[in-house]
Amino acid sequence: MHSKGNSxxxxxxxxxxxxxxxxxxxRHRPKIAVICGSGLGFLAExxxxxxxxxxxxxxxxxxxxxxxxxxxxxxxxxxxxxxxxMQGRFHLYEGYSLCKVTLPVRMFKLxxxxxxxxxxxxxxxxxxxxxxxxxxxxxxxxxxxFAGQHPLCGPNDERFGIRFPCMSDAYxxxxxxxxxxxSTELGYSDFVREGVYCMVSGPNFETVAEARMLHILGSxxxxxxxxxxxTVAKHCxxxxxxxxxxxxxxxxxxxxxxxxxHEEVLHISKMRxxxxxxxxxxxxxxxxxxxxxxxx
Ligand SMILES: O=P(O)(O)O[C@@H]1C[C@H](O)[C@@H](CO)O1
Ligand SMILES: Nc1nc2[nH]cnc2c(=O)[nH]1
Numbered sequence: 001m002h003s004k005g006n007s008x009x010x011x012x013x014x015x016x017x018x019x020x021x022x023x024x025x026x027r028h029r030p031k032i033a034v035i036c037g038s039g040l041g042f043l044a045e046x047x048x049x050x051x052x053x054x055x056x057x058x059x060x061x062x063x064x065x066x067x068x069x070x071x072x073x074x075x076x077x078x079x080x081x082x083x084x085x086m087q088g089r090f091h092l093y094e095g096y097s098l099c100k101v102t103l104p105v106r107m108f109k110l111x112x113x114x115x116x117x118x119x120x121x122x123x124x125x126x127x128x129x130x131x132x133x134x135x136x137x138x139x140x141x142x143x144x145x146f147a148g149q150h151p152l153c154g155p156n157d158e159r160f161g162i163r164f165p166c167m168s169d170a171y172x173x174x175x176x177x178x179x180x181x182x183s184t185e186l187g188y189s190d191f192v193r194e195g196v197y198c199m200v201s202g203p204n205f206e207t208v209a210e211a212r213m214l215h216i217l218g219s220x221x222x223x224x225x226x227x228x229x230x231t232v233a234k235h236c237x238x239x240x241x242x243x244x245x246x247x248x249x250x251x252x253x254x255x256x257x258x259x260x261x262h263e264e265v266l267h268i269s270k271m272r273x274x275x276x277x278x279x280x281x282x283x284x285x286x287x288x289x290x291x292x293x294x295x296x
Contacts, residue, residue, distance in 0.1 A: 010099045018060045026075050034118075035086045069088030070087040084113065109237070116240055124246040136195075137244055138194045143200055161236045192279070195244075201224065
């Protein structure tokens, strides 16, 4: 499909090859996919009837290179819901094209997945946010996309979706409401919020001036992932829920001596494990309460 010198590595046929390889080796037929962010691979721990595949064994699949991203695809059930979890995601800063970063999402689509839950670790820009808060993603700012780093650039394959997809409802309202209702029922409303996530390419964390700019632009948190996956998911008609764990506060003034680092990000992810898992598992168990199909 991708021609004219566009070196796309993730054609429909390549996605199909990986999908068929998986489907011929598992009886699982997931309807929900979960992408685990940095240090959040534990989210797959409560799956029953597990069957796992290492990324390096799956045709055309990228491999994880970042600490805190295990590198396996785990099939199984949460309650009675068939799911697939990515224990480890891919990032632009690892050197992957956004086409490769998002290839698993298209494979999920081809295997019959209908809903995707993306999780990540991010830095809080909103002054009300505290470390350990869980942000239900309401909307996003695709900063790399503004500069042409966009997973849908290049010839469009209509078998996945339309040329000009709508993104104003990328994060389904009904799914967000369900996640927020569940958080209230679990007694978590003090630390579960909604907000706007902004992606930068990384791998460095923000300068103070950059953080101020992102905040002024309307970002509540900043990270280095998620938006390409969400964009491709919306393009191919998947419903999306995004959960972002605020692992650090991003310094917005020069007097702040705190220095963010990846170890801290992984540490906070571990600390909030139980709560995040409760929200996620309850959400999956009740996901059939929401029938709305996302469309513009
Ligand atoms: O995969 P996510 O977005 O959760 O990872 C975040 C962003 C960087 O990869 C890393 C920085 O600590 O965590
Ligand atoms: N860009 C960015 N990504 C993060 N991931 C976790 N924390 C942060 C942060 O402060 N900035």
